[in-house]
Amino acid sequence: MPDEDTGAVESVDAEVIRVVELVLDHASHRPRESLMVITASARHAVRVQQAVLHAAAKRSDVTEFFIGDRAEPFMVATLEQCVAQSRDRVIFSVGYGRTPHGRVLSNFGALAAPGGERLLAVAMTRARRSMVVVSCFQPSDIDQDRMKHGIVALAQILSEAEARFKEDPIPDDGDAMLVDLARRLEGLGLAPALGHRDKLGLVASYGGRAIAIETDPVVNQTSLRESLRLRPEMLKRLGWHYLRVHSFELFADPDAVARRIATALGAIADAHPVTAPVQVQAGAHRAD
Numbered sequence: 199m200p201d202e203d204t205g206a207v208e209s210v211d212a213e214v215i216r217v218v219e220l221v222l223d224h225a226s227h228r229p230r231e232s233l234m235v236i237t238a239s240a241r242h243a244v245r246v247q248q249a250v251l252h253a254a255a256k257r258s259d260v261t262e263f264f265i266g267d268r269a270e271p272f273m274v275a276t277l278e279q280c281v282a283q284s285r286d287r288v289i290f291s292v293g294y295g296r297t298p299h300g301r302v303l304s305n306f307g308a309l310a311a312p313g314g315e316r317l318l319a320v321a322m323t324r325a326r327r328s329m330v331v332v333s334c335f336q337p338s339d340i341d342q343d344r345m346k347h348g349i350v351a352l353a354q355i356l357s358e359a360e361a362r363f364k365e366d367p368i369p370d371d372g373d374a375m376l377v378d379l380a381r382r383l384e385g386l387g388l389a390p391a392l393g394h395r396d397k398l399g400l401v402a403s404y405g406g407r408a409i410a411i412e413t414d415p416v417v418n419q420t421s422l423r424e425s426l427r428l429r430p431e432m433l434k435r436l437g438w439h440y441l442r443v444h445s446f447e448l449f450a451d452p453d454a455v456a457r458r459i460a461t462a463l464g465a466i467a468d469a470h471p472v473t474a475p476v477q478v479q480a481g482a483h484r485a486d
Contacts, residue, residue: 314348
């Protein structure tokens with residue numbers, strides 16, 4: 199129900215439960231990577247923090263993730279608090295919901311105030327590897343003619359996320375060799391996608407790792423310095439693995455290229471592991 203004083207519908211139970219599930223899953227499967235939950239609602243931040251600690255107290259297998267001495271400890275932050283923070287992965291939980299009549303009200307805390315779009319933009323850059331958005335409503339529920347500031351920006355972000363979720367990750371009308379490679383990666387258990395955000399020709403993920411694959415046509419569109427050094431370095435800083443593939447490799451042996459990518463992400467074992475050299479001690483031998 200809406201708050202009697204502010205009219206806001208804050209911290210819906212279903213959203214709290216879902217965030218706790220995501221946090222515990224991260225602590226179980228990616229304990230070496232740091233995590234932060236960001237929300238637009240101060241009340242929601244408190245409830246999520248309490249719910250996570252309550253759930254973690256029953257799970258001895260994840261205790262170290264929450265109370266261990268870490269350079270970047272787990273934290274729950276509001277939009278204002280997250281400005282000076284960053285983590286490997288971020289869960290952005292909106293923190294506001296719909297009324298029992300299905301309406302989304304205009305009271306979104308800091309998001310609805312002047313500068314809310316700037317706070318949201320900063321929040322969207324706090325993750326070095328990936329961000330998950332949790333919301334109890336769809337972008338179509340937001341009346342953009344009535345809303346202002348960061349709420350409009352939030353609607354746009356939710357719309358983009360919804361569109362990417364619905365689209366076919368491997369459309370048939372793309373580059374024929376990349377489409378073929380994507381299908382082979384899918385057969386090896388990876389999750390490929392073509393035209394990632396209209397910036398990367400082919401990407402693939404497996405077990406929390408992601409790789410960007412670029413081919414000759416993409417490389418040839420940029421300067422030599424950018425294609426050989428700057429672009430790969432930038433992608434690696436953002437948490438991507440990077441692989442440049444020549445067109446002749448895709449044509450001659452696409453299976454080998456697919457296996458190389460799968461090996462880089464740990465989906466299959468390296469068929470040619472590097473072994474340490476055998477140490478041989480030289481010495482004088484006397485024949486009797």
